[in-house]
Amino acid sequence: MRFTREAQWPLLTLLLTLFLMLGLSGPARAAGDLESALSELAKANFTRKSQLVDEIARLEDPRVSPVLTAFLDGALYQHKSSRAFVAFSGQDKGVNLLSGESIEGLKKRDFRKVAINNALRGKLRGIMAELQLRNPSLETRRTAAREMLKSQDAATLPLLKRAREKETDGDVRDLLAISIAQLNALHGEDDEIRIAAIRQLDGVLYPEVRVVLNKVAASVSAAEAKTGTVEAAAHEALKQIEGLISLNKTAENLYFGISLGSVLLLSAVGLAITFGVMGVINMAHGEMMMLGAYTTFVIQQAFPNAIDVSLFFAIPAAFLVAGGVGVLIERGIIRHLYGRPLETLLATFGISLVLQQAVRTIFSPLNQSVSTPSWMSGTLEINGALALTYNRLYIILFSLCVLAGLILLLKKTLFGLQMRAVTQNRRMASSMGIRTGWVDALTFGLGSGIAGVAGVALSQLTNVGPNLGQAYIIDSFMVVVFGGVGNLMGTFIGAMSLGIANKFLEPFAGAVLAKILILVFIILYIQKYPRGMFALKGRSAGD
Amino acid sequence: MQIKHIDQNAILYLNGVSVSFDGFKALNSLSLFLEPGELRAIIGPNGAGKTTMMDVITGKTKPDQGDVIYNGTVDLTRFDEAAIANMGIGRKFQKPTVIESLTVFENLEMALAGGRGVFASLFHRLKADQRQRIEEILLLVDLQDRVGHLAGSLSHGQKQWLEIGMLLIQKPGVLLIDEPAAGMTDIETEKTAVLFKRLAKDHTLVVVEHDMDFIKALACKVTVLHEGSVLAEGSLEQVQNNEKVIEVYLGR
Amino acid sequence: MTLGPLTRTLLNDRGSQILMVSVLAMTVLIPLCNLAFPEGSALHVSTYMVTLLGKYLCYALLALAVDLIWGYCGILSLGHGAFFALGGYAMGMYLMRQIGDRGVYGDPVLPDFMVFLNWQELPWFWYGFDNFAFAALMIMLVPGVLAFLFGWLAFRSRVTGVYLSIITQALTYALLLAFFRNDMGFGGNNGLTDFKDILGFNIQADGTRAVLFVLSGVALMAGFLICKAIVQSKLGRVLIAVRDSESRTRFLGYRVEHFKLFVFVVSAVLAGIAGALYVPQVGIINPGEFSPVNSIEIIIWVAVGGRGTLYGAVVGALVVNFAKTYFTGAFPELWLFLLGGLFVISTLYLPKGLVGIIGQVRNRLAARSATAQTLKTSE
Numbered sequence A: 001m002r003f004t005r006e007a008q009w010p011l012l013t014l015l016l017t018l019f020l021m022l023g024l025s026g027p028a029r030a031a032g033d034l035e036s037a038l039s040e041l042a043k044a045n046f047t048r049k050s051q052l053v054d055e056i057a058r059l060e061d062p063r064v065s066p067v068l069t070a071f072l073d074g075a076l077y078q079h080k081s082s083r084a085f086v087a088f089s090g091q092d093k094g095v096n097l098l099s100g101e102s103i104e105g106l107k108k109r110d111f112r113k114v115a116i117n118n119a120l121r122g123k124l125r126g127i128m129a130e131l132q133l134r135n136p137s138l139e140t141r142r143t144a145a146r147e148m149l150k151s152q153d154a155a156t157l158p159l160l161k162r163a164r165e166k167e168t169d170g171d172v173r174d175l176l177a178i179s180i181a182q183l184n185a186l187h188g189e190d191d192e193i194r195i196a197a198i199r200q201l202d203g204v205l206y207p208e209v210r211v212v213l214n215k216v217a218a219s220v221s222a223a224e225a226k227t228g229t230v231e232a233a234a235h236e237a238l239k240q241i242e243g244l245i246s247l248n249k250t251a252e253n254l255y256f257g258i259s260l261g262s263v264l265l266l267s268a269v270g271l272a273i274t275f276g277v278m279g280v281i282n283m284a285h286g287e288m289m290m291l292g293a294y295t296t297f298v299i300q301q302a303f304p305n306a307i308d309v310s311l312f313f314a315i316p317a318a319f320l321v322a323g324g325v326g327v328l329i330e331r332g333i334i335r336h337l338y339g340r341p342l343e344t345l346l347a348t349f350g351i352s353l354v355l356q357q358a359v360r361t362i363f364s365p366l367n368q369s370v371s372t373p374s375w376m377s378g379t380l381e382i383n384g385a386l387a388l389t390y391n392r393l394y395i396i397l398f399s400l401c402v403l404a405g406l407i408l409l410l411k412k413t414l415f416g417l418q419m420r421a422v423t424q425n426r427r428m429a430s431s432m433g434i435r436t437g438w439v440d441a442l443t444f445g446l447g448s449g450i451a452g453v454a455g456v457a458l459s460q461l462t463n464v465g466p467n468l469g470q471a472y473i474i475d476s477f478m479v480v481v482f483g484g485v486g487n488l489m490g491t492f493i494g495a496m497s498l499g500i501a502n503k504f505l506e507p508f509a510g511a512v513l514a515k516i517l518i519l520v521f522i523i524l525y526i527q528k529y530p531r532g533m534f535a536l537k538g539r540s541a542g543d
Numbered sequence B: 001m002q003i004k005h006i007d008q009n010a011i012l013y014l015n016g017v018s019v020s021f022d023g024f025k026a027l028n029s030l031s032l033f034l035e036p037g038e039l040r041a042i043i044g045p046n047g048a049g050k051t052t053m054m055d056v057i058t059g060k061t062k063p064d065q066g067d068v069i070y071n072g073t074v075d076l077t078r079f080d081e082a083a084i085a086n087m088g089i090g091r092k093f094q095k096p097t098v099i100e101s102l103t104v105f106e107n108l109e110m111a112l113a114g115g116r117g118v119f120a121s122l123f124h125r126l127k128a129d130q131r132q133r134i135e136e137i138l139l140l141v142d143l144q145d146r147v148g149h150l151a152g153s154l155s156h157g158q159k160q161w162l163e164i165g166m167l168l169i170q171k172p173g174v175l176l177i178d179e180p181a182a183g184m185t186d187i188e189t190e191k192t193a194v195l196f197k198r199l200a201k202d203h204t205l206v207v208v209e210h211d212m213d214f215i216k217a218l219a220c221k222v223t224v225l226h227e228g229s230v231l232a233e234g235s236l237e238q239v240q241n242n243e244k245v246i247e248v249y250l251g252r
Numbered sequence C: 001m002t003l004g005p006l007t008r009t010l011l012n013d014r015g016s017q018i019l020m021v022s023v024l025a026m027t028v029l030i031p032l033c034n035l036a037f038p039e040g041s042a043l044h045v046s047t048y049m050v051t052l053l054g055k056y057l058c059y060a061l062l063a064l065a066v067d068l069i070w071g072y073c074g075i076l077s078l079g080h081g082a083f084f085a086l087g088g089y090a091m092g093m094y095l096m097r098q099i100g101d102r103g104v105y106g107d108p109v110l111p112d113f114m115v116f117l118n119w120q121e122l123p124w125f126w127y128g129f130d131n132f133a134f135a136a137l138m139i140m141l142v143p144g145v146l147a148f149l150f151g152w153l154a155f156r157s158r159v160t161g162v163y164l165s166i167i168t169q170a171l172t173y174a175l176l177l178a179f180f181r182n183d184m185g186f187g188g189n190n191g192l193t194d195f196k197d198i199l200g201f202n203i204q205a206d207g208t209r210a211v212l213f214v215l216s217g218v219a220l221m222a223g224f225l226i227c228k229a230i231v232q233s234k235l236g237r238v239l240i241a242v243r244d245s246e247s248r249t250r251f252l253g254y255r256v257e258h259f260k261l262f263v264f265v266v267s268a269v270l271a272g273i274a275g276a277l278y279v280p281q282v283g284i285i286n287p288g289e290f291s292p293v294n295s296i297e298i299i300i301w302v303a304v305g306g307r308g309t310l311y312g313a314v315v316g317a318l319v320v321n322f323a324k325t326y327f328t329g330a331f332p333e334l335w336l337f338l339l340g341g342l343f344v345i346s347t348l349y350l351p352k353g354l355v356g357i358i359g360q361v362r363n364r365l366a367a368r369s370a371t372a373q374t375l376k377t378s379e
């Protein structure tokens, strides 16, 4: 608490701190004196160690951070004879902390560990945090500041203030301000300061803030707290935050729902095309996705150094592989079964079994690991309570692109026109010179190819294994049947509403029950609208 | 209810029936009046709504507006296909539909009255007089030497006849027949016209047809449908001379 | 009286005759060879074999049930495994209650898995299952009622074709998920197992196995006769009419949905009985039986055997399952290729299945001998 005032003169802070610390811990060492400090550290008792740690921390030496980290981790050793300091990173490996060279073939028994206790650990953590808060890299400072939110220790207050003064980045400054307010709310000298700090925390969504406020409010219940007291202010802030949080929870659910919806959309849209145009229920659709996912896997295996760009090659490759297999299936089998939808269903189911077993034989029955490119991992932090993972975000965008591309293809190209003509009146289309056979083959290829592309997206979300397709096929059917056949808009709305409904049911019912409820809902829905939400009207759709 | 002005004689009365599909009016306030024992021909260009009219009468399509009164009392729009069929309204489809994997005999047996419920049909046995009746119909539609053949193996014309036979065996009060002459030879067409005229004595017949010679042979009242409503009505001659009819359907 | 026409048609139907005779022979001979001849004798049939064959007979009954609705009425149910499994669970619940206090935890009332989950008392839906008559009733009632409700909804609103297939699949999938849940009270993932005895007889004993086998054979024959009686009656012709042209049948004055509902329920009950006989022989029932793939496999038995003949379904179930047992043992890698291939080949080239081929060959032979005859007479 001693530094509270001083901190308001930014120019003086550093000097004063230095001065005060000198007073606390004896003569300062010159820069480069890391070596002597370390030698002393190895022999000193814990009280002295504590002082030495402070001294080391103040040294303007790039080696300070690795030394303290090693000490904190209990990995700091001194060689019994050569007196060199080593940070062990394994049984027989380590880094010479002073020269910076890494060495192998070490024997632990030649070394003596520099001992550490809990009090020192706590202290070191604070020091490390401060070191990180001063780190030139913005990313490190941000992480450190985020980490500091966990601190409820009044002793860190001066450190935080110093860091905040020097900080140039707005976000990090805000984070530090929150930490400061938290500490003031907990340990502030008088009620005025504490209430002001609590006001500052109002509406801040980091979970740590809630912990702090709860701690402050804990002594008095919300009903009993008198207005104007610290506790009342805390309760009020908590209430505000809870409200915001539930709003954010809804937003998060919506995000999960939309992301599930876009996975469903990706996997169902190909099915919607094959079913819509040809009336063919393709039970091997899931396996087309599986092929797409395996294509991604193979590409990553072939170019292990290009993971970041692998997806850009995997998407067209998966389209071609799955689409090609689709065309083969259409020409080889489905062509002979037109007008017999149930037989087609069975034949394509047979194909799905063959493809699954083929993948098992060629690769293995086990799941393969597909890596996520670095640009797809991580989260986009909207606020303390809402973080959106990038992979889902990209998949949402991707599914929308695929949908838009398809709509364009159907509406604006000759192929699309022919396809629609065949859908609506096969005989008429063929008598107008459209080669319905090829339109069928290409349509089926297109549907399968899109499934392959969906597989690329799925490889980023789930395990890539022989059963990948089966996990999604029933859901895709549900979407198509629910949305109505032969209508991409129906598929879109179907996928999104099922995805969102699923995620909103989950908190109440649990994942499995939510899924069961959705299935039951669809079974009942079909009773009312036997041809789905957007049914194709007309005699062709009837019997 | 708008049925107060109904003639007691009407066996079938369509009153202002409208049907629309996605905003397209297939029937537009169509009214039609049939007397018992009447033979009525219905003509009109493709898409005029002839088949849709039959769909409405037989309960396949529910109209958006209007009623269909049968026998002066029953509003058919409130019943389903099976109930309407059992009331005595038989229908022949535009595309001949017989049950292909059953024999000619079994097709007729299916159409024969009785055994319509699940358990009734489970324990149903053919009686001698019913067998007799099937023989009669076979003779009438000239299929006696194909009795044991699968209906699917019949020619197009024979299927038409079988379907007509299936209608007749039900002894319906009203027969709705959609394009019977399609796929028949000239001689068969003539024979059909004669049969219909004879049937008209104790049934009411509504025949939809594009073949003008056939209509002429029927020599009956003709209704012209156009865009879902009645364009003209009268004898064939009257209709043929009607300017509007010539314009939209017959051509000059 | 009603069997009058049935016996008459059976006399005219070679396929059915052969089938009935061979199932009867199996039902009598196999348990006999198992019990009467000592092990090591050439005529001895091992208990393992008896159980295996008994399982096949249950599958055959299930295939029969599917053929009744698919072959005759055109209803392709991709969820019939659900009715089989429900019948199986009903039987499994009876067998669980029979364990009594001999379970691992020794609780006189609660099955082991409930003790394990810390349940205090038996859930209401387990009441009565200690009584065999009640369980037997449930074996038929539960699948029957579910089929009735589901069919009533679906057929009334005229859900047909692939749509119907897909929602039947959704049905069994939903049940699969539900039975996987521990709090459903059916043993979750592990299902029901560790059965001890049935009606007081040790379930592992050779004699019990033999009796179960005989019962499966009898059930198959009875099921066959029931289905045959149905398809031979006028009702059977209505079913075919529905399959060929649903709307024509309606316009002839038949309430199509009632007919569909009737066979759907009959079929579900048969499937339930098959499941109930299956469970004591294999000794376990778990949610895997609900998996959609199982249901589709039934379809392939029927398709391979020849649909719309009843006996073809039985032949198909036996042949495909023999093949499955053989290949999953000898060449496990190959089995799925083979099964997948069967789906494709039977739909492309064998629309009438195996029994159809036999029929074709016979017709061709008959035609040849007929021409030979005419040639001879014209000489």
Ligand SMILES: Nc1ncnc2c1ncn2[C@@H]1O[C@H](COP(=O)(O)OP(=O)(O)OP(=O)(O)O)[C@@H](O)[C@H]1O
Pocket (backbone or CB within 6 Å): A537, A538, A539, A542, B021, B025, B026, B044, B045, B046, B047, B048, B049, B050, B051, B052, B053, B094
């Ligand atoms: N179920 C339906 N859905 C959408 N439109 C329909 C449906 N049934 C009929 N129509 C439309 O209603 C109009 C009338 O059709 P209808 O079949 O009644 O004509 P029609 O007079 O019988 O013609 P044709 O002489 O060619 O048989 C047509 O334009 C048709 O496309």
Ligand SMILES: [Mg+2]
Pocket (backbone or CB within 6 Å): B050, B051, B052, B094, B178
């Ligand atoms: Mg028409």
